[in-house]
Amino acid sequence: MNYKVVILDIDGTIVPHGKTVSHATKDAIRQLREKNMKVVIATGRAPYFSASIIQETEVDSMVFFNGAYVYHEGKELYRNAIEKNILKNVYLLSHEYQHPLTFLGGTSFKATDLSHPFVVEAFRRDPWKPELAPPQFWMEQDIYQLFLHCDHEEELFYQSKVPELDFRRWSSTGSRTCDVNLSNSNKAVGLTKLLEKLGVAPDEAVAFGDGLNDIEMLSLVGMGVAMGSARDEVKEAANMVTLSAEEDGVRYGLECLGLI
Incomplete structure (x- = not known):
């Protein structure tokens, strides 16, 4: 499959819990860009919890609040506040x-x-x-x-x-x-809005995640990758399982898929 977008969760995926983005993961993101692959962050975090990660990864398209708030190239694309x-x-x-x-x-x-x-x-x-x-x-x-x-x-x-x-x-x-x-808002909802903006079909995207809030996202895309530390129900929603965040599982998964 000719994948065009790589979607990355933050906690437990590109950031081991309590740590920072590793050099190996940042290098993997750099290599994706060199191959003209779009990189997207999709997180349960708020924007103000994510600023340092966005700066480190230089990502300009983000899904926050588990899909309720979407930014693309510095502009608000979608929001869905609780009534x-x-x-x-x-x-x-x-x-x-x-x-x-x-x-x-x-x-x-x-x-x-x-x-x-x-x-x-x-x-x-x-x-x-x-x-x-x-x-x-x-x-x-x-x-x-x-x-x-x-x-x-x-x-x-x-x-x-x-x-x-x-x-x-x-x-x-x-x-x-x-x-x-x-209940009607999750990462897949926000990502669908963003992928439409990018002109990319869901099956042309790869997503990495580890949490229960990643299940819909992993099910949406053409290649859902669960981290090695993920719970069984998350792994069952994925197409493949990589190593844990502590073991640079994003980089390993991208290598296995031939994307870097």
């Missing part, structure tokens, strides 16, 4: 059950409780820290994603009460935070 009535429902539930929320807007993020141990845990390894959310924060600006901070599987209650939203645990091993996005 206020849906935000109100989840906010009232979280207040009733005393589960903190972090609201992620286009330019800033704020949490309802900065001292809660689950919130502290969620951001302990990151250079960015949330500010306290004023009561009206979620009403006064567009919110594209939430973090729900609760014990494992408590999100199932929220899922039953707010079916318009999708709750995905950060990891299966002890994480007490979920990504919360619109």
Whole structure:
């Protein structure tokens, strides 16, 4: 297949958890460009969590918030904020059950409780820290994603009460935070908008990912590549499995596909 675009997740894919982009991965991206391959970042992160990665990789087309916000060559291409009535429902539930929320807007993020141990845990390894959310924060600006901070599987209650939203645990091993996005919004949705802009069919794209939020993306493209550290359900959605991020799995996968 004559692939034209390579799509890369960030955490656990081009960035080993808690680390930075390796020289091998940056060199692989450089080689793709030399062969006139378009490189795209597709992440669950917000733009302000991704600035250093974008600078390091020199990528100019990005999908943020698990598909809810798309940029192409410095211009906004697509956005899909969470409706206020849906935000109100989840906010009232979280207040009733005393589960903190972090609201992620286009330019800033704020949490309802900065001292809660689950919130502290969620951001302990990151250079960015949330500010306290004023009561009206979620009403006064567009919110594209939430973090729900609760014990494992408590999100199932929220899922039953707010079916318009999708709750995905950060990891299966002890994480007490979920990504919360619109149920009809995922990386594949945002990428479809971007691929249409590029004039590239989904089967002409390769995508690398490791998380539950990558399943739709890996299923969309012609060649979905799961990282070696991915969960079984992610690997099942992929066409092939490469090495882990710690082992420069993106570079290895690109080499196996003959793209570099």
